[in-house]
Amino acid sequence: MRTGLLIVLCLAGTAMAADDGRQLVRLPPAAESTLRAEMRANMLAVNDILALVAAGKLEEAGARAEQDLGQAMMGRHRSLPFDARPGPHMPPAMHQLGIDGHRAASAFARVAASGDREKTIAALPTLTQSCVACHYAYRLR
Numbered sequence: 001m002r003t004g005l006l007i008v009l010c011l012a013g014t015a016m017a018a019d020d021g022r023q024l025v026r027l028p029p030a031a032e033s034t035l036r037a038e039m040r041a042n043m044l045a046v047n048d049i050l051a052l053v054a055a056g057k058l059e060e061a062g063a064r065a066e067q068d069l070g071q072a073m074m075g076r077h078r079s080l081p082f083d084a085r086p087g088p089h090m091p092p093a094m095h096q097l098g099i100d101g102h103r104a105a106s107a108f109a110r111v112a113a114s115g116d117r118e119k120t121i122a123a124l125p126t127l128t129q130s131c132v133a134c135h136y137a138y139r140l141r
């Protein structure tokens with residue numbers, strides 16, 4: 001019984017890998033490690049923003065969104081060596097998804113700064129839309 005389940009799971013895993021339509025993108029190792037570090041910080045920021053909104057701290061949520069996910073983040077890697085900058089090594093459409101995400105976070109920040117709780121909650125999914133769009137389209141390995 002258990003072996004049967006294991007086989008089914010293995011087959012499901014193989015099928016998923018074969019159906020994975022994401023585009024493989026090759027980044028220089030240094031750029032990949034910059035990207036991964038930024039991604040982990042993204043995750044932390046999203047979690048903190050959710051907690052701040054839940055606690056009714058809308059202005060703080062907006063400030064975090066702008067500082068850690070918004071347009072304030074753009075160009076932050078400009079002073080790094082070229083090989084350590086993810087953006088210029090991405091296909092243009094992927095880079096654009098990143099830019100769209102920063103813009104969406106800044107738009108969310110403005111809604112949160114208005115102090116309107118209903119509107120801020122309604123805007124929450126716009127924070128994660130670009131994460132999902134990019135992760136479903138591209139992979140590094």
Ligand code: HEC
Pocket residue numbers: 036037039040042043046069094095097098101127128130131132134135138139140141
């Ligand atoms: C422009 C594309 C893009 C956007 C936008 C994006 N990511 Fe990523 N993210 C990636 C890629 C590519 C990887 C590596 C996937 C792989 O390993 O193949 C990644 C990996 C990650 C990882 C794993 C980090 C590690 O240490 O390996 C986390 C966590 C993550 N992303 C969170 C987020 C969150 C949260 C957002 C939105 C706020 C986001 N990402 C937006 C492209 C993106």
